[in-house]
Amino acid sequence: MNIGYIKKQKYPLGWIEKIKYFLGMISSRQYEVGYVFQVPLYEKEKKMDKVIKRLMIQMQKAKIEKIVFSDECICYLGYPNIVQICIQNGIEVLNGRQLMRYMDFDILKYILKLQNIPTKQEDVFFLIKKENNLDLQFLSRFIENCKTVNIVTNDLKRFKKVQETLYEKESILISVSNHKTKSLKRAKYIFNVNMDLQDLEKYTINRNAIIIHLQDGIKYQANLFNGINVNGIEIDIPDEVIEEYDKIEGIEKFNAMRLYESILLRRIAREKRKIIMLSKSDLAKQKNIVADMILEDGIKIKGLIGNNGKIAEAEIIQNYQKMK
Numbered sequence: 242m243n244i245g246y247i248k249k250q251k252y253p254l255g256w257i258e259k260i261k262y263f264l265g266m267i268s269s270r271q272y273e274v275g276y277v278f279q280v281p282l283y284e285k286e287k288k289m290d291k292v293i294k295r296l297m298i299q300m301q302k303a304k305i306e307k308i309v310f311s312d313e314c315i316c317y318l319g320y321p322n323i324v325q326i327c328i329q330n331g332i333e334v335l336n337g338r339q340l341m342r343y344m345d346f347d348i349l350k351y352i353l354k355l356q357n358i359p360t361k362q363e364d365v366f367f368l369i370k371k372e373n374n375l376d377l378q379f380l381s382r383f384i385e386n387c388k389t390v391n392i393v394t395n396d397l398k399r400f401k402k403v404q405e406t407l408y409e410k411e412s413i414l415i416s417v418s419n420h421k422t423k424s425l426k427r428a429k430y431i432f433n434v435n436m437d438l439q440d441l442e443k444y445t446i447n448r449n450a451i452i453i454h455l456q457d458g459i460k461y462q463a464n465l466f467n468g469i470n471v472n473g474i475e476i477d478i479p480d481e482v483i484e485e486y487d488k489i490e491g492i493e494k495f496n497a498m499r500l501y502e503s504i505l506l507r508r509i510a511r512e513k514r515k516i517i518m519l520s521k522s523d524l525a526k527q528k529n530i531v532a533d534m535i536l537e538d539g540i541k542i543k544g545l546i547g548n549n550g551k552i553a554e555a556e557i558i559q560n561y562q563k564m565k
Contacts, residue, residue, distance in 0.1 A: 337498035371396035473546030
């Protein structure tokens with residue numbers, strides 16, 4: 242897997258380098274972890290458009306599949322536009338969203354720990370829109386550790402089958418419904434798996450609920466809603482996990498969540514190549530491979546990001562008092 246890291250180019254001192262900078266030339270270098278592209282950043286939109294076109298050409302030549310932007314580049318490059326350009330060119334922009342999906346149960350544990358509540362004591366709800374390729378394995382950790390798992394979905398046929406299978410084989414009961422006015426009226430902890438804002442607004446949601454959005458860019462702000470939107474996470478990464486990135490100058494300018502997501506995806510890609518050669522019994526043992534990787538790396542959530550930045554721990558604690 243080829244991953245590109247996009248960072249701000251330092252303003253040069255030499256006159257030849259200054260000419261290259263003025264002309265919008267991009268420098269690139271290949272490391273073991275991927276390619277690093279240093280781009281000049283300009284205030285003028287037309288000049289940045291030229292830089293973006295050059296960047297796309299260089300990334301295509303390097304066969305880049307996924308890219309990570311430094312925080313500085315996100316501010317300058319017209320981020321929503323360049324994301325669309327990348328998608329059109331078959332390049333995925335990593336924004337930490339996949340890592341949130343892998344750490345969904347860790348997010349719930351972080352919230353409940355602050356609120357001093359055992360996971361076995363609480364019900365958890367999932368908003369899931371019909372999606373044929375959606376892997377449902379993520380539900381297993383919640384089924385094993387929470388009081389009840391409740392699926393709110395328009396894909397009733399599929400989830401009724403899941404419900405029946407779990408009950409017949411494991412004697413596990415999960416709730417499946419799609420009642421837009423009743424299903425989430427008393428829900429405290431809701432994972433929005435893949436619904437957009439328009440879908441979400443069709444439901445009557447507990448005004449004090451905590452909604453963890455595994456979709457990108459969702460800001461639920463319905464009338465009377467006084468709960469919490471979780472749109473991102475802050476993580477601690479042990480130094481040894483990112484030591485191979487030490488050779489890259491300015492690596493601290495990259496958001497930890499996006500950076501670790503790229504590390505994790507590279508490792509998953511390597512494991513998938515191994516899995517091809519494994520037997521069926523070995524494949525069964527690989528079910529929790531990503532969760533095991535995150536655990537072994539010692540990755541811990543140290544904060545949550547909401548609609549307006551970091552969510553104060555006190556707000557999460559007070560939220561439980563409102564929901565009582």
